[in-house]
Amino acid sequence: MNGRKRMEQGGSHKNKDAEKPLLLVSAALIMQENRVLLTQRKRGGHLALHWEFPGGKLHPGESPEQALVREIEEEVGLQIEALTPWAFVSHDYGTFHLLMPLFRVGRFYGTPQALDVHAVAWFELPSLRQLTFPPADLPLLAQLFAEQGLTYP
Numbered sequence: 598m599n600g601r602k603r604m605e606q607g608g609s610h611k612n613k614d615a616e617k618p619l620l621l622v623s624a625a626l627i628m629q630e631n632r633v634l635l636t637q638r639k640r641g642g643h644l645a646l647h648w649e650f651p652g653g654k655l656h657p658g659e660s661p662e663q664a665l666v667r668e669i670e671e672e673v674g675l676q677i678e679a680l681t682p683w684a685f686v687s688h689d690y691g692t693f694h695l696l697m698p699l700f701r702v703g704r705f706y707g708t709p710q711a712l713d714v715h716a717v718a719w720f721e722l723p724s725l726r727q728l729t730f731p732p733a734d735l736p737l738l739a740q741l742f743a744e745q746g747l748t749y750p
Contacts, residue, residue, distance in 0.1 A: 618693045623661040624652030625669055626683055626741070627702045629719065633741070634709055635728070636672060637716040646715060648728040650699060650737065661698050669702075673717050674710040679703025684740050688733035695733050726750050 627634040636651040638644055653668035655661060662680050669677050680700040688695045709717045720728070722745055725738060735749075742749035 617689075620693050620695050621655050621661070622652060622695060622697045623655060623665040623668065624650040624697055624699045624737075625665055625677060625680075625702050626650060626699055627669075627675070627677070627705055631745075632719040632721050633725070634673075634717065634719055635725075636711070636714040637718075638731075639715045644731045646729070647731050648725075649731055649734055651714070651717070652697075662700065665700055669705075672713045674707050674712050676706040677702045677704070684737055686733050686736055690733075697733060699737055722747060 625634075634651065635648045638647050638649060640646060651669055651672055652665055653672065655664040656667075659667070665680065666677055669675050680702060683699050683701040685696070685698040688697075709719075711717045722742060725742075726749065730738065739749045
């Protein structure tokens with residue numbers, strides 16, 4: 598009996614969460630002089646007032662990079678370019694699964710403003726330990742700290 602037949606006869610790895618929606622979000626790592634730009638989620642929504650890497654959901658037909666350029670301009674009023682894939686996270690939130698690529702931003706123009714977020718601010722890395730983040734951001738923070746020779750949390 599071949600391997601394919603065995604899989605069909607009970608060796609399959611059925612995903613009991615197959616009906617769970619997949620949310621694709623693109624996020625930005627924007628740094629300046631050893632500080633990182635973060636946004637704070639609005640009140641009243643999922644993970645309200647948590648700090649996070651700025652970004653947002655992809656619209657149909659958008660690439661992650663296109664969505665990120667649009668979202669950063671809408672949320673914080675910056676124009677960004679020279680995006681480089683830096684890391685990604687895959688996180689199960691129970692009711693949906695999040696897949697989030699994080700892009701390092703090579704250049705940005707403008708002054709950050711809280712246009713479609715509760716707040717926006719620059720933070721030095723050690724101060725991030727005092728903030729509350731969504732669970733999906735934690736491995737990205739650990740990687741960012743490690744890159745700088747620091748530990749998180």
